Amino acid sequence: MDSAEFLDILGNANRRRILRLLAERPCYVTEISDFLGVSPKAVIDHLEKLEAAGLVESRTDSKRRKYFSIARHVRLEVTVSPYEFGTKSAYPASSRLDITSCRQLSIDLEHDPETADSGVTASEVEPDDVVSLTEALHDVEQLENELSLAQRWAQGKLTELREHLESVLDDEQSRLLADLLLALADDSADTETLGREVGAPPGVVEELLEKLVDEGIVREDEGTYRLIDA
Amino acid sequence: MDSAEFLDILGNANRRRILRLLAERPCYVTEISDFLGVSPKAVIDHLEKLEAAGLVESRTDSKRRKYFSIARHVRLEVTVSPYEFGTKSAYPASSRLDITSCRQLSIDLEHDPETADSGVTASEVEPDDVVSLTEALHDVEQLENELSLAQRWAQGKLTELREHLESVLDDEQSRLLADLLLALADDSADTETLGREVGAPPGVVEELLEKLVDEGIVREDEGTYRLIDA
Structure with missing residues (x-):
């Protein structure tokens, strides 16, 4: 499941309450509806969304009543910062x-x-x-x-x-320069690869790289750039 | 900011796109509106929600144009499992x-x-x-x-x-028993405290604790229960 789908699902307070309840014990629709004070029809709608996303599954017991439980383990991490809006969702390793x-x-x-x-x-x-x-x-x-x-x-x-x-x-382009340096700290690369990684046109990237080479921060070797050793 | 508020805010795809854009660079309303293909009015509504939650802040530049940026670092973790629905949100340590x-x-x-x-x-x-x-x-x-x-x-x-x-x-009450044992692994406690921690009535807790004492898993000492040493 991708993070956007997960966030869409978790963005609803009643769906969060259903997940919290099912993490305590498997439940029938009427139990959930009573507990939440929400109509069975609305509960069924939420359960369908949760089932479609693979978060919830249902079984039928010996009395032919359908009960719902949490299907699998999923984990989501969201980071918001002035430099990043990152979401990661993953099944447990x-x-x-x-x-x-x-x-x-x-x-x-x-x-x-x-x-x-x-x-x-x-x-x-x-x-x-x-x-x-x-x-x-x-x-x-x-x-x-x-x-x-x-x-x-x-x-x-x-x-x-x-x-x-x-x-x-201390440059107008500090943010982009920092992105470039971080990409280079990961691995040496050519202008085109770096442009893709930092999301900037190759021309702009080349100009900034030349500046970094002039300042002795980056070395160039046959079109491949690398960070000098600290 | 509590996790529920954070999830309500992140549950909207356009608000997520705004955060992603502002994490790249501070923007004016018209820039965001053009980038997202969404009316300026809708963008302003989203920005107001993001500002009220403290995620976004605005400044006015020398030409009296208001631009928006991400105000602070926040982190959210969500775990869904058959045993847990947990959300944690926190500012960086x-x-x-x-x-x-x-x-x-x-x-x-x-x-x-x-x-x-x-x-x-x-x-x-x-x-x-x-x-x-x-x-x-x-x-x-x-x-x-x-x-x-x-x-x-x-x-x-x-x-x-x-x-x-x-x-x-291997008990009908396995889930509650496991909760009790985990609470005891953390610290010795009396029936009342344990009942609060696992969300079960003291009578039920007492019965289960007696069973655990009989099986030699838990020791009782003047009303305080503790896990025996492994």
């Missing part, structure tokens, strides 16, 4: 994902002494007793909170560094 | 925030050799030259991507562990 491939992040889930301090995640650990499972779940909940806090920290840092960079560049 | 207080997470920003490997963040580092600033910014961007990936991993893990726990509990 597989628990077999190799988090150790992260360069700047290490995770240490304490309930797993074998992998602690090694930056390796506890993805293979599946304790079977209730107490260990509860503690593992509690650790992952805490980790989730810490990740959320770290992301807010990173967002603040991004804005701060970006403002600083643009003020140091 | 201060860059002075002490990320080292995180128990399960350490961050290593490579552009700062002094703090590397110590789990200390680079919040005090403010390089002044363009190349170092660009590299610092690029590192934080990468960190942000890694945090996002790690969060998706944590969400998947949460669902997996939760399903596993409920199946091991």
